[in-house]
Amino acid sequence: MIDVAVSTDTPLRDYGGILGVVEFGGQSRNPDLTAGYPTVGIAMREQREQPVREVWTSASEVTSGARDGIVYGHDGTHLFGTFRLPGAEAYREATRSVYRRTMTLLHDLGYPHLVRMWNHIADINHTNAGGLEVYRDFCQGRAEGLEEAGTDMSAGLPAATGIGSRGDGVVVYFIAERSGAPLHFENPRQVPAHRYPREYGPRSPSFARATLLPSSEKLFLSGTASIIGHRSTHVGDLDGQCDTTLENIRLLLASVSEKTGGKVEMDSFTMLKAYVRHESDVPHVRRRLREEVGPLVPLELFNVDICRSELLLEIEGVLTMKFSDEVRGGGS
Numbered sequence: 001m002i003d004v005a006v007s008t009d010t011p012l013r014d015y016g017g018i019l020g021v022v023e024f025g026g027q028s029r030n031p032d033l034t035a036g037y038p039t040v041g042i043a044m045r046e047q048r049e050q051p052v053r054e055v056w057t058s059a060s061e062v063t064s065g066a067r068d069g070i071v072y073g074h075d076g077t078h079l080f081g082t083f084r085l086p087g088a089e090a091y092r093e094a095t096r097s098v099y100r101r102t103m104t105l106l107h108d109l110g111y112p113h114l115v116r117m118w119n120h121i122a123d124i125n126h127t128n129a130g131g132l133e134v135y136r137d138f139c140q141g142r143a144e145g146l147e148e149a150g151t152d153m154s155a156g157l158p159a160a161t162g163i164g165s166r167g168d169g170v171v172v173y174f175i176a177e178r179s180g181a182p183l184h185f186e187n188p189r190q191v192p193a194h195r196y197p198r199e200y201g202p203r204s205p206s207f208a209r210a211t212l213l214p215s216s217e218k219l220f221l222s223g224t225a226s227i228i229g230h231r232s233t234h235v236g237d238l239d240g241q242c243d244t245t246l247e248n249i250r251l252l253l254a255s256v257s258e259k260t261g262g263k264v265e266m267d268s269f270t271m272l273k274a275y276v277r278h279e280s281d282v283p284h285v286r287r288r289l290r291e292e293v294g295p296l297v298p299l300e301l302f303n304v305d306i307c308r309s310e311l312l313l314e315i316e317g318v319l320t321m322k323f324s325d326e327v328r329g330g331g332s
């Protein structure tokens with residue numbers, strides 16, 4: 001069983017088997033196995049702030065390794081992997097290549113099903129030397145790499161986040177799975193991202209809106225923002241964007257509940273992360289989220305740029321789904 005916890009203070013020895021650790025601190029660092037498990041650093045906070053650790057754990061024995069620039073830990077059912085691309089003028093080619101190598105590695109190790117991916121892209125809204133926005137350049141390489149690996153763009157894409165960072169380069173981490181059980185979902189009032197029209201870049205972003213891992217009853221919610229159809233809404237209006245983003249999440253959760261017969265609601269988050277473009281908006285977004293999910297849900301906010309320059313915030317998380325015994329047993 002895979003699990004995740006986010007904390008600033010729990011000593012790592014207090015966790016069981018560790019699949020991987022992500023340190024959101026002042027610097028982006030290449031992943032390594034120095035601690036015996038994959039650790040990667042992503043510049044998501046100011047230097048003076050305490051880093052936050054996201055720790056992926058397993059109840060089973062974990063093996064770790066590295067190949068082709070990808071560092072990983074796996075337990076026979078799930079795999080945590082991570083890589084970093086150094087800062088560059090353009091990312092298309094390096095992204096294409098590393099996504100393709102990732103899919104080959106997952107195939108070779110026997111974890112061919114991507115569940116969830118996080119892509120942290122420095123200077124995400126900057127225009128590169130070729131005149132293309134960094135995010136769009138990244139999306140092009142990602143789509144090409146996945147396509148070359150034979151990924152089914154309409155049914156096989158995992159939940160994901162594509163977000164800014166304060167460091168340089170691109171840091172990616174992901175969860176993959178062995179059995180093929182993950183179920184991917186779209187949002188009823190959003191165009192699937194892989195079908196966004198050309199106006200958003202040469203290749204569409206490759207992700208689903210949510211992925212369910214039935215074995216652990218975890219629902220991975222992709223980065224969600226104030227987008228209806230394919231258009232950003234409430235440009236320049238923080239509360240309007242909060243309202244639309246939260247409504248998008250509510251609608252997605254209702255749709256997943258209906259499709260699976262499980263129960264998942266706004267207070268089902270076991271981990272909630274929000275990205276806020278302007279530092280001065282952070283306290284307000286924190287208040288809005290607390291009102292929505294209550295006092296107990298672990299919540300972290302990060303002041304970074306978001307994939308479209310008009311978006312002011314984005315929300316993602318992991319939720320626990322509840323299934324009745326009847327649904328679990330296939331209704332028999």
Ligand SMILES: C=C(O[C@@H]1C=C(C(=O)O)C=C[C@H]1O)C(=O)O
Nearest residue numbers: 160161162205207223225227307
């Ligand atoms: C906010 C959106 O996209 C963001 C970018 C993603 C990506 O490129 O992987 C995934 C989810 C969000 O972090 C959106 O298109 O709705």
